[in-house]
Every structure is written in structure tokens, then in C-alpha cells.
Amino acid sequence: MKRVFSSKDRAAVEIVRRLLLDEGIETTVFNETTSAVLGDVPFFHAEPEVFVLRDEDAAQARVIVEQFVSGQAKDALPTEAWDCPTCGETIDGQFTECWNCHEADSG
Numbered sequence: 708m709k710r711v712f713s714s715k716d717r718a719a720v721e722i723v724r725r726l727l728l729d730e731g732i733e734t735t736v737f738n739e740t741t742s743a744v745l746g747d748v749p750f751f752h753a754e755p756e757v758f759v760l761r762d763e764d765a766a767q768a769r770v771i772v773e774q775f776v777s778g779q780a781k782d783a784l785p786t787e788a789w790d791c792p793t794c795g796e797t798i799d800g801q802f803t804e805c806w807n808c809h810e811a812d813s814g
Contacts, residue, residue: 708735708758708759708760708761708762709758709759709765709768710756710757710758711723711727711757711758711759711768712756712757712772713755713757715754715755717739717755719775720736720739720755720757723757723771723772723775724736726771726772726775727757727759727771727772730767730771732759732761732764732767732768733761733764734757734759734760734768735757735758735760736755737755737756738753738755738756739755788800789812791805791807791808791812792810792813793805793808794807796808798812
């Protein structure tokens with residue numbers, strides 16, 4: 708078992724875990740609920756950590772983690788707004804459907 712990611716951001720830990728699972732890499736997360744003790748123990752002992760269960764998956768997992776950290780993950784959310792081709796409404800980049808007319812993003 709090897710550690711491949713840690714962060715105080717529990718959402719980031721969950722995203723990394725899901726990205727790895729999508730690639731068939733089994734994981735476990737340690738320190739999921741230790742954020743309550745931050746300040747009493749050093750932060751690096753309390754941050755949630757993602758471990759791969761099989762050592763041979765560690766190299767591939769680290770590539771996926773690096774892509775996530777750099778914003779290049781295959782599931783990274785777009786940040787640029789887009790205009791709905793049907794009604795012209797401007798939609799924030801993380802959404803794939805128009806909130807106004809429910810048209811899917813064509814881009």
C-alpha cells in the first residue's frame with residue numbers, strides 16, 4: 708500500500724479517489740475524520756490521505772494525481788462560461804446543460 712495524495716480539502720481527496728477508481732485502481736482513505744484535531748496535532752498527521760492498495764498501481768496513480776493537481780485530469784471541470792446555442796443564456800463553465808432551456812452544451 709502506497710500513499711499517492713493528501714490534502715486538507717476533503718472534496719479534493721474524494722475527487723482523486725474517484726478518478727483512481729474510474730481507472731480501476733483500488734484505494735483507501737486514511738484520516739477522513741481527523742480534521743477536528745487540527746491544531747492539537749501537526750497538520751501533516753491529520754490530513755486525509757489517499758493510498759492505493761496495490762503497490763504496482765502507484766506509478767499510474769501518481770500520474771492521475773499529477774493531472775488532477777495541474778488541472779489536466781480527464782474529468783476536470785471546464786472553467787470558461789459558454790453561451791447556450793438555443794436561448795443565448797450565458798452558462799458557467801462547470802455546467803453541461805443550460806439552466807434556462809435545458810439544452811446540452813454543444814462544445
